[in-house]
Amino acid sequence: MTTASPWWAPHRHADRRPRLLARNAIAAAIRDWFARRDFVEVQTAALQISPGNETHLSAFATEAVLPDTSRSPLYLHTSPEFACKKLLAAGEEKIFSFGPVWRNRERGPLHHPEFTMLEWYRAGETYGSLMEDCAALLSLAAEKAGAKRFAFRGREADPFAEPERLSVAEAYSRHAGIDLLATVATDGATDRDMLHAALNAAGLRTAPDDTWTDLFSRVMVERIEPNLGTGRATVLYEYPISEAALARPSPRDGRVAERFELYCCGVELANAFGELTDPDEQRRRFEADMNEKEKIYGERYPVDEDFLAALKIMPEASGSALGFDRLVMLATGAQRIDDIIWTPVAGGDY
Secondary structure (H helix, E strand, C coil), rough: CCCCCCCHHHHHHHHHHHHHHHHHHHHHHHHHHCCCCCCCCCCCCCECCCCCCCCCCCCCEEEEEECCEEEEEEEECCHHHHHHHHHHCCCCCCCEEEEEEEECCCCCEEECCCEEEEEEEECCCCCHHHHHHHHHHHHHHHHHHCCEEEECCCCEEEECCCCEEHHHHHHHHHHHHHHHHHHHHHCCCCHHHHHHHHHHCCCCCCCCCCCCCHHHHHHHHHCCCCCCEEEECEEEEEEEEHHHHCCCHHHHHHCCEEEEEEEEECCEEEEEEEEECHHHHHHHHHHHHHHHHHHHEEEEEEEHHHHHHCCCCCCCCCEEEEEEHHHHHHHHHCCCCCHHCCCCCCCCCC
């Protein structure tokens, strides 16, 4: 068995370098795109008292040693979201953050423990404006990389075509034959047994201890995500309210939230919200997610009380987070995320 050369081996670096230079060109173009639209670039602190409060989010923990030798727990942020929303509360209106974030328990062709996130916010604008932003960024990346098509694992898409807009309910009906919203009450409560029966009828595997969220995720992974973003990108919108921890309810239908994800070639690229600004509801969602996290993983993360306080004065806004490395992968034809990161974290298969 031959051991793969490390990324810093000269011949290996020579193979990777054209894609890395394309990465730089795309990054520069994105910064210019936002600057020309009067966005302000912000640099948020990587160390936070809470890394986020979603059930399956896993963070890197550390601690601060204070001058009196006392110790205070800290986490590398999994997203600049909390800090950016505090800046919106402070009075900023159009901001973007472009830098590294860290997520534990993640490593694979599309996952890296340290990766680059592009996150941007528009105060006073709907999340529909972010759908338009996403379409523009796809074509911009393709242009700078000289790509006419995006491709990944046998799937192709035209990055210059207008993305398809597909609701989650429509996707369930089309790709799984399931009436998803029939299992969601008007107050957002979910019917686990009804969804379990629907999966069985659709020929999908289930387990007796599956929660509604487990079942929802299984359909997404096995039937829906592989079919998204083929031919052109897909904007998958209106997630059930229980699957959108930081998004506000849709004024059209209280069973769903103003959340969308951008897919291209079956790859999830971006996650966006019409932002929730009700601190009491946000606290309730955080606590529910942390209770579930403790049940599954035996741990929970603290709630950032400053963040909840900032929500009280934060204006109505929409925000999106885009995985920059994945965008570069599609634009350059790379098949592994490590191939478009200048210095990958040790432990991967190079």
